[in-house]
Amino acid sequence: xxxxxxxxxxxxxxxxxxxxxxxxxxxxxxxxxxxxxxxxxxxxxxxxxxxxxxxxxxxxxxxxxxxxxxxxxxxxxxxxxxxxxxxxxxxxxxxxxxxxxxxxxxxxxxxxxxxxxxxxxxxxxxxxxxxxxxxxxxxxxxxxxxxxxxxxxxxxxxxxxxxxxxxxxxxxxxxxxxxxxxxxxxxxxxxxxxxxxxxxxxxxxxxxxxxxxxxxxxxxxxxxxxxxxxxxxxxxx
Amino acid sequence: xxxxxxxxxxxxxxxxxxxxxxxxxxxxxxxxxxxxxxxxxxxxxxxxxxxxxxxxxxxxxxxxxxxxxxxxxxxxxxxxxxxxxxxxxxxxxxxxxxxxxxxxxxxxxxxxxxxxxxxxxxxxxxxxxxxxxxxxxxxxxxxxxxxxxxxxxxxxxxxxxxxxxxxxxxxxxxxxxxxxxxxxxxxxxxxxxxxxxxxxxxxxxxxxxxxxxxxxxxxxxxxxxxxxxxxxxxxxxxxxxxxxxxxxxxxxxxxxxxxxxxxxxxxxxx
Numbered sequence: 001x002x003x004x005x006x007x008x009x010x011x012x013x014x015x016x017x018x019x020x021x022x023x024x025x026x027x028x029x030x031x032x033x034x035x036x037x038x039x040x041x042x043x044x045x046x047x048x049x050x051x052x053x054x055x056x057x058x059x060x061x062x063x064x065x066x067x068x069x070x071x072x073x074x075x076x077x078x079x080x081x082x083x084x085x086x087x088x089x090x091x092x093x094x095x096x097x098x099x100x101x102x103x104x105x106x107x108x109x110x111x112x113x114x115x116x117x118x119x120x121x122x123x124x125x126x127x128x129x130x131x132x133x134x135x136x137x138x139x140x141x142x143x144x145x146x147x148x149x150x151x152x153x154x155x156x157x158x159x160x161x162x163x164x165x166x167x168x169x170x171x172x173x174x175x176x177x178x179x180x181x182x183x184x185x186x187x188x189x190x191x192x193x194x195x196x197x198x199x200x201x202x203x204x205x206x207x208x209x210x211x212x213x214x215x216x217x218x219x220x221x222x223x224x225x226x227x228x229x230x231x232x233x234x235x236x237x
Numbered sequence: 238x239x240x241x242x243x244x245x246x247x248x249x250x251x252x253x254x255x256x257x258x259x260x261x262x263x264x265x266x267x268x269x270x271x272x273x274x275x276x277x278x279x280x281x282x283x284x285x286x287x288x289x290x291x292x293x294x295x296x297x298x299x300x301x302x303x304x305x306x307x308x309x310x311x312x313x314x315x316x317x318x319x320x321x322x323x324x325x326x327x328x329x330x331x332x333x334x335x336x337x338x339x340x341x342x343x344x345x346x347x348x349x350x351x352x353x354x355x356x357x358x359x360x361x362x363x364x365x366x367x368x369x370x371x372x373x374x375x376x377x378x379x380x381x382x383x384x385x386x387x388x389x390x391x392x393x394x395x396x397x398x399x400x401x402x403x404x405x406x407x408x409x410x411x412x413x414x415x416x417x418x419x420x421x422x423x424x425x426x427x428x429x430x431x432x433x434x435x436x437x438x439x440x441x442x443x444x445x446x447x448x449x450x451x452x453x454x455x456x457x458x459x460x461x462x463x464x465x466x467x468x469x470x471x472x473x474x475x476x477x478x479x480x481x482x483x484x485x486x487x488x489x490x491x492x493x494x495x496x497x498x499x500x501x502x503x504x505x506x507x
Contacts, residue, residue, distance in 0.1 A: 005347040007385040117351055119358070146345050193342040196307055200335045201345070201403065202327050207358040208367060 003063035003110055004149055005117050012054035012115035016214050017124035019221035020112050023050065026228025027108045031101040033232040040100060047107040054111035064106050071099040118145040123209035135205050150190050151183075158182035239281040239304055239333070239411060244313035246274040246299050246466075273299040275466035276313070281444065283410050286437050286456050289446045290470070291463035292485035297446045298338070300463065301413050304444075305333040318410070331360065334404030338415040340396040349375070349391075349399050350384025356407045374402040378432050394425020401432060411442035418452050426452065450474075450481065451489040462486065 007013075012020065027050070031043055051060065079092025116124075122138040129137060158179050162168070167175060214222075248271045273296040281287055291297045302308040303315050306326045315322045315329075322329040337343045346352035353374050357367045375381050378398040391399065397417060404412055414433075418426050430452055437443050437456065445453050450460070460477040462470030462484045469484055470477045481488050 004389075007348055007387060117347060119346070119351060119355075150341075193337075194345070197337065197343045197345060200305060200307055200330060200337075200343075201356040201407070202330050202359040204359040204361070206361065208361050208364065209358070211364060 003060060003113050004145075006055065006114050008055045008115070010053060010055035010115060011217065012050070012111055014215070014217055015115070015221050016212055016218045017116050017120045018128060018212065019214065019218040019225065020116060021121075021124055021128070022225030023221055023228070024108055024112055024225075026225040026232070028105050029232035030228040031104055033235040035094075035097050035101065037097070040097060040104070043101070043104050047104045050108045051111040051114075054115040056111055056114045060110045060114060061107065063110070064103075067102075067106065071103055074099050113145075117210075118142055120210055120212070121145065123212055126209060127212055139205060147191070147194055150194065151187055154186040154190055155179060155183045158186060238283055238318055239279070240316040241277055241279040241281075241300075241303070242314050242316070244274055244277045244300070244303055244310040244315060245272065246296070246303065246308055247272050247311045272466050274303070274310070274463075277463075277466070277468055278313075279461060279468070279471070281411065281442065283442050284437075284440050285442050286433075286453075286458045287442070287444045288450055288453055288457045288460045288474075289444060289463065290448065290450055290460055290481060290484060290486045292448055295463040295484070296466035297463050298415055299466075301335070301415065301444060301446055304411070304413065305330045305335060307335070327360070331407050332410045334407050334409035334412045336397070336400045336404050336412070336414045336417060338419060340393075340400035343400045343403065344388050344396060347388060348384065349380065349386045349388065349402075352388060352399060353384075353402045353406050356403060360407070370406045370408065374406040377405055377435065378402045379428065392425065394421050394428055397421060397425065397429055398432065401429070405436075405441075409441070411444055412436060413444045413446065415446045416448075417445060418447070418449070430456075448485070449487040451487060454478075454489050 027043070027046065031040075034040070034043065051057070075092040075096035078095035079087045079089060081088055119142070122142045125141055126134040126138040128134065159175075161182070162170075162175060162178050167178060170178070249269065275296070277300060289297045289301060299308055303310050304317065304322070306315075306322045306329050309323070317329045317332045320328055344352050345355055350371055353371045354367050357370045362370070371384065372381070375383065378401050380395070380398055380402065388396065388399065401412070401414070401417075417429055417433075421429065433443055433445075433453070434456065443456075445457075447453065450457075454460075454474050457474050460470060460472060460474050460481065461468060462477065462481055464484050470480045472480075478488055
């Protein structure tokens, strides 16, 4: 399963993408400002609420499974020492909390991606950041969100092709090498084909963007997002 | 009107190009260069149903990609409605809608409505105009009311129809379809074929690129057959039928019924 926009009528789907972006930014700032267990507990509750309001659930987090090993290994590596006492729990705990806050940010991001079409994200960015910088960023977001799902599907196809011809019995290292080589080749081909498709449909820097309008439901979201940003700033000052 | 005047396309480097995406280098090798399209001259009037036929690697995909500037010819020129393609790429790409061989290469949004709207949005049309075009294009492919369907949940035939709708939303004069029936089951094939018939009746020019003419032979006004990048056949279907098997393309049974006895001695279908 690839994390992508899912049409729905959830509360998050009805929010203006700018409100959702502010909540995301605020959440990320707060997660880095409040690293205590209590702070992260509050943020955990908020992250789950964000995902649920977007109609998402644990299945959406499966997309991040490739990040989980890194997040899990990081505290072990941080805690390990070359001599006695061989493992320092305080360092591992600090890094563990850092890993956990990254996970929380990913949860909130999943809610955003699930509830926001690519073109709405592009519109939000270009409305927030006018002029060429906004167009550049908006185009970048549009391309990345279109390219990544295709690339991921190509990698999965390469892995299935390896398995279909008995490659499942090969050592992990060899399987990784085969999928990586095939994946890189396919990524270049995919980039070419996506570029051609976008050209054929007159991909533009300044397309007609969706109308954005803040509704009554956006004000609580804006308040939460603004509050998170303010809380993060207050903790630093 | 599409005017192709002496167009030649070559690909540089060892191994040549593969614009067909079929794994074979297109056209004839010329040293390190591969000639995919070799001095082709054509004129395609508005409203014509044209088949561009040829075996894998004969250069047919490369040729049609010059119509809207996706491939730039090494020699010769292509004009659309009197304007050289290189002078106004947006005009050429608006006038010539293109449906790729694999619709997955073409669909760029998560939902049907967003994908069909992608082209008109890029043209900078108003929201009302975009909404109208999306509705019209989806109606033309019999998918009205499915704007919110996820692309990932569609069948192969439905994706093909969404790809056609995406091209139609540009309101093109000509619709180019590259191997449109590849991988489709019978109901999907019939559905796409019905849509092409309706488009033709509505006055949209249709250009089908294929090596299998069985589905579209009776619909076509003209068949252009390519061999090694050159035009080997350029005739009405019945007149072209006897020569087509020599190009390693598949023609329908009965295509030779109107031919003189000696013309039907052509090799059988591959």
